[in-house]
Amino acid sequence: xxxxxxxxxxxxxxxxxxxxxxxxxxxKLLTRCLHLGISALRSxxxxxxxxxxxxxxxxTDPLFNSGRGSALTENGTVEMEASIMDGPKRRCGAVSGxxxxxxxxxxxxxxxxxxxxxxxxxxxxxxxxxxxxxxxxDNDYFITEENVGMLKLAKEANSILFDYRIPAAGLExxxxxxxxxxxxxxxGLPISVYAPETVGCVVVDSxxxxxxxxxxxxxxxxxxxxxxxxxxxGSGTYACDLCGISxxxxxxxxxxxxxARDVAAVMEYKGLDLQGAVDFVVKERLDEGKAGLIAVSRDxxxxxxxxxxxxxxxxxxxxxxxxxxxxx
Amino acid sequence: xxxAIALHGGAGDIPLSLPADRRLPREAALHHCLEIGVAALKAxxxxxxxxxxxxxxxxNHPNFNxxxxSVLTSRGTVEMEACIMDGNSKKCGAVSGxxxxxxxxxxxxxxxxxxxxxxxxxxxxxxxxxxxxxxxxxSSHFITPENIERLKQAKEADRVQIDYxxxxxxxxxxxxxxxxxxxxxGTVGCVAVDKxxxxxxxxxxxxxxxxxxxxxxxxxxxxxxxxANNLCAVSATGRGETIIRGTVSRDVAALMEYKGLSLKEAAxxxVECNPRGDVGLVAVSAKGEVTMPFNTTGMFRACATxxxxxxxxxxxxxxx
Numbered sequence: 012x013x014x015x016x017x018x019x020x021x022x023x024x025x026x027x028x029x030x031x032x033x034x035x036x037x038x039k040l041l042t043r044c045l046h047l048g049i050s051a052l053r054s055x056x057x058x059x060x061x062x063x064x065x066x067x068x069x070x071t072d073p074l075f076n077s078g079r080g081s082a083l084t085e086n087g088t089v090e091m092e093a094s095i096m097d098g099p100k101r102r103c104g105a106v107s108g109x110x111x112x113x114x115x116x117x118x119x120x121x122x123x124x125x126x127x128x129x130x131x132x133x134x135x136x137x138x139x140x141x142x143x144x145x146x147x148x149d150n151d152y153f154i155t156e157e158n159v160g161m162l163k164l165a166k167e168a169n170s171i172l173f174d175y176r177i178p179a180a181g182l183e184x185x186x187x188x189x190x191x192x193x194x195x196x197x198x199g200l201p202i203s204v205y206a207p208e209t210v211g212c213v214v215v216d217s218x219x220x221x222x223x224x225x226x227x228x229x230x231x232x233x234x235x236x237x238x239x240x241x242x243x244x245g246s247g248t249y250a251c252d253l254c255g256i257s258x259x260x261x262x263x264x265x266x267x268x269x270x271a272r273d274v275a276a277v278m279e280y281k282g283l284d285l286q287g288a289v290d291f292v293v294k295e296r297l298d299e300g301k302a303g304l305i306a307v308s309r310d311x312x313x314x315x316x317x318x319x320x321x322x323x324x325x326x327x328x329x330x331x332x333x334x335x336x337x338x339x
Numbered sequence: 340x341x342x343a344i345a346l347h348g349g350a351g352d353i354p355l356s357l358p359a360d361r362r363l364p365r366e367a368a369l370h371h372c373l374e375i376g377v378a379a380l381k382a383x384x385x386x387x388x389x390x391x392x393x394x395x396x397x398x399n400h401p402n403f404n405x406x407x408x409s410v411l412t413s414r415g416t417v418e419m420e421a422c423i424m425d426g427n428s429k430k431c432g433a434v435s436g437x438x439x440x441x442x443x444x445x446x447x448x449x450x451x452x453x454x455x456x457x458x459x460x461x462x463x464x465x466x467x468x469x470x471x472x473x474x475x476x477x478s479s480h481f482i483t484p485e486n487i488e489r490l491k492q493a494k495e496a497d498r499v500q501i502d503y504x505x506x507x508x509x510x511x512x513x514x515x516x517x518x519x520x521x522x523x524x525g526t527v528g529c530v531a532v533d534k535x536x537x538x539x540x541x542x543x544x545x546x547x548x549x550x551x552x553x554x555x556x557x558x559x560x561x562x563x564x565x566x567a568n569n570l571c572a573v574s575a576t577g578r579g580e581t582i583i584r585g586t587v588s589r590d591v592a593a594l595m596e597y598k599g600l601s602l603k604e605a606a607x608x609x610v611e612c613n614p615r616g617d618v619g620l621v622a623v624s625a626k627g628e629v630t631m632p633f634n635t636t637g638m639f640r641a642c643a644t645x646x647x648x649x650x651x652x653x654x655x656x657x658x659x
Contacts, residue, residue: 101584107555108461128547128554129580133436133461135553199455236463237456238435245562245586263457267429269562272586273593280597298429 013219014311014329015052019044019065019212021075021323023260023303024197025337034337036074041325041335044068048214049327058214058222058255059097059120066093066116066224069210075323077210078114079153081228083162084235089153091228092242093119094130098221098250098309105242108133113146116226119242121145130242153228165232168201195320197301198230198261202320209241211248211257211305217329219309221255223248223271230262240265245272253278254285256306260319264300268292274306284308289316341627341645342380342533346372346393348403348639349525350576350619353653355636361402362653365639368400369651373641376529377649386531386572387425387448390541394421394444397527398543403639405527406442407481409545411490412552417481419545421447422559426538426567426625433559436461439475440468444543447559449473458559481545493549525639526558528565528574528621534645536625540565540572540588547579557582562589570595571602573622577635581617585609591622606630 019041048065056064070078081089093115094105104123107130112118121143122131131139140147195202209227225248227241239262240247247258249271256271265271273296277288285308293304293316303317305324313326325335348365376393380386398406398421409417420435421443432451435458437443449471450459459467468475526544542565544558556579557564564575566588573588582588587609594605602624610618610632619633621640629642636654643649650656 103584105555126551127580128551128556129583130555130560131551131553132555133553135551138552234454234456234459234463234467236459236461236466238433238458238460243458243560243562244583245560245589249586263455266457266561267431269566269586269589272562272589276590276593277597280593 015215015217016307016311016313016328017045017048017052017061017212017214018305018307018313018315018324018326019048019069020257020259020303020305021069021210023317023322024202024301024319025321025323026202027195027320037323037337038335040072040074041323045325045327045333045335048212052214052216055217058216058220059095061214061216062212062222062224063095063116063120065212066210066226067114070114070116070226073155075210076228077226080155080158081153082231083154083158085232086235087159087162088150088235089228090235091115091153091226092238093224093226094242094244094248095119095123095224096222096244096248096250096255097123098252098255101251103129103244105130105244106132106136107238107242108236109136110150111137111147112140113148113152116224118145129244161231165200169199169232197319200231209247209259211259213255213257213305213307215255215307215309215311221250221253221307221309223250223255223257225257245269247271249275251275252309254306254308256304258302258304259322260302260317261300264297265302268296268300270296270302270304274304285312286314289314292316293318340534340536342531343623343627343629343642343644344373344376344380344389344529344531345621345623345629345631345642346376346397346527346529346640347574347576347619347621347631348397348527350633350635350638351525352616352635353637355654357653365402366651366653368397368402369639369641372396373643373649373651376531377643380531380533383533386533386537386539387423389531390529390539391423391444391448393529394527394541394543395442398442398444401483403527404525404545405543408483408486409481410548411482411486413549414552415487415490416552417478417545418552419443419481419543420555420559421541421543422561422565423447423451423541424539424561424565424567426569426572429568431457431561433458433561434460434464435555435559436553437464437468438478439465441474441476444541446471446473457561489548497549526564526576528576530567530572530574530621530623532572532623532625532627534627536569538567538569538572538623538625540567540574542574557587562586564588566592568592569625571622571624573620575618575620576638577619578617581613585613585618587613587618587620591620602628603630607632610634
């Protein structure tokens with residue numbers, strides 16, 4: 012009990028056929044991020060700063076769906092969103108529709124600290140970014156070749172999923188044939204083209220302060236302007252005196268279930284402990300939806316829960332516990 | 340059990356001395372909207388349809404901060420947002436950053452019904468509006484002389500805070516300049532339940548006077564300004580940043596669900612827990628109860644229940 016703790020995630024809903032090499036890369040990145048967070052915590056850096064610096068690292072690395080490496084909109088562009096919340100006074104900041112900001116989570120932090128508002132989006136957010144002097148890049152910077160390929164597959168998969176005139180036998184002959192092997196579907200996309208949605212980090216520091224941060228490129232092939240759960244306080248991200256939570260998965264299900272807030276509400280109003288609250292929420296709040304989340308409590312506990320096929324995650328606590336995982 | 344409906348036209352620091360020419364048209368509008376909402380419930384319309392049609396009416400009324408009559412951004416433009424939620428299915432739809440759509444709430448409904456998404460913003464939302472063929476007009480349609488004046492006054496009062504290179508001191512005094520701010524914050528909303536316990540909530544707003552372009556408030560955020568499940572439906576109004584942080588509408592439902600509080604108790608508790616002057620809400624329960632608590636000077640509101648109770652008010656009622 013007590014002490015610092017940190018959890019990170021790189022998204023829930025993983026292709027069961029994910030090549031071993033990719034799995035190793037993911038675990039390496041999660042481990043690296045944990046170590047970054049751990050050093051910061053050992054230097055007594057406050058939780059709110061730790062979650063930001065860890066998520067920046069996840070955004071900068073193209074492996075997961077945030078910052079560079081973000082999923083693409085139906086137009087082939089990138090629109091990123093993020094939110095951050097500081098437990099002690101429940102201060103929060105969020106951004107959506109970013110196209111040139113290198114680290115969305117840092118802009119969300121600036122919204123929280125340097126603007127009179129909690130949430131800025133699209134051209135207004137980009138304008139604020141310019142005023143604040145944050146690092147800006149061309150939209151191309153965020154686009155990876157791999158995601159361009161994925162977008163193509165997603166478009167094909169969508170047209171097959173929705174075009175009932177194509178007989179099922181035709182599925183094998185097209186490039187979205189992988190869909191026939193992996194019947195798992197998330198957000199309407201076959202798991203092979205679905206980009207697990209998000210990255211996040213939750214931390215409790217040695218003073219017992221909790222913080223949470225989440226960042227994403229969103230849903231592959233999404234309509235331009237689509238906002239998911241990641242920037243929505245109470246859905247994708249939440250932190251208060253008791254705990255910090257970051258969610259990932261089917262955005263619409265997370266929003267409907269106000270997942271992040273519910274973990275804290277269940278602790279607060281039903282007196283459940285952290286893991287109990289996480290399990291309750293994943294079991295009872297998702298209905299048909301698929302999602303996962305990581306959480307920390309002010310007492311130095313970490314927890315995670317997911318009803319998806321896998322979730323990229325890592326944990327560490329002050330007493331030396333450390334674990335990185337993908338599957339159940 | 341029985342139907343119930345409650346609607347609001349915004350909570351805020353409404354001056355007790357609000358002149359008749361500003362008070363009477365709004366009271367009349369509240370009466371009118373209540374009547375059409377009640378008529379729709381009596382005609383067995385689904386609460387989702389009822390809240391949409393009432394909010395459309397409030398949006399069209401130029402004296403409330405939604406649709407026509409929306410407050411202006413720092414650039415003198417309008418950016419409207421809205422949200423609708425169905426209690427049974429917890430399906431929801433939200434929009435932000437609208438500039439030409441006559442009825443934001445109806446676009447939110449279409450996002451819910453016609454897309455696999457929940458929330459569309461800005462250019463993407465406007466493009467969707469065109470795809471769906473909803474009514475759009477030139478943005479000047481929404482701008483009223485009162486709001487041009489409000490913006491002017493707000494800029495005067497906030498002169499110091501407009502320089503975004505300086506860190507903003509978020510103390511409450513400087514965020515609430517005294518003066519004519521009866522619509523500086525505020526929103527419209529409606530919640531309804533039919534005799535079968537089906538619940539729905541809808542909220543719509545122009546946002547915060549002199550807000551930064553691109554600022555999103557609590558209204559379109561599920562769990563903050565708008566929420567409905569199978570226990571209750573809630574629409575909140577007030578200072579958006581507070582309502583977001585306080586996950587106000589979700590908390591009312593969560594207290595009922597997890598702590599077994601009644602609708603009235605849960606709503607009163609949530610309002611009390613938030614900073615004075617920041618929050619108001621209307622809520623109905625599956626059992627046909629209604630409550631309209633606020634910790635601001637006033638809240639434009641109206642409600643009615645099947646057993647004949649009805650109320651239209653602005654300031655705290657005598658029995659509170």
